[in-house]
Amino acid sequence: MNDILRELAATLEQRKGADPESSYVASLHHKGLNKILEKVGEEAVETILAARDLDAGGSREALVGEVADLWFHCMVMLSHLEVDAAEVTECLGRRFGVSGLDEKAARNNSHN
Numbered sequence: 001m002n003d004i005l006r007e008l009a010a011t012l013e014q015r016k017g018a019d020p021e022s023s024y025v026a027s028l029h030h031k032g033l034n035k036i037l038e039k040v041g042e043e044a045v046e047t048i049l050a051a052r053d054l055d056a057g058g059s060r061e062a063l064v065g066e067v068a069d070l071w072f073h074c075m076v077m078l079s080h081l082e083v084d085a086a087e088v089t090e091c092l093g094r095r096f097g098v099s100g101l102d103e104k105a106a107r108n109n110s111h112n
Contacts (some may be wrong), residue, residue, distance in 0.1 A: 002089055005075070009085040012075055029074055036077050043070040 015025035028036050047070045050063040078085050 005085055005089065008075055009079070010073070012079045016079060025076060029080055033077075035081055036073065036080050039073045040070070040077055045075050047072075 012025055015023045016029050018026040019032040020027040030040065043066065047063070050058070050066040053056075054060055054063045057083040075085055078088070
């Protein structure tokens, strides 16, 4: 799975400076962070709706597609902010073997 994310991150980085008229990714970067955040929010809502639909007997493929769209736009956001997606996968890796409740408590204590 990391290979796919790594390949996507590399592709997004290449397309960042492409012609906004010929590349969706370049057009998002050209429009700026607020447009990218708008897309992340839109995809998050669509993911939530697709999850509710699936729970009510809807399409599994629709949910998978929406999650893919959400991940894609989150990766565009990371690219725009010059944050390597590997930082996110490394963060997830560090959380293995740690209780979710303990990890959340540690995060909350570090913000105080």
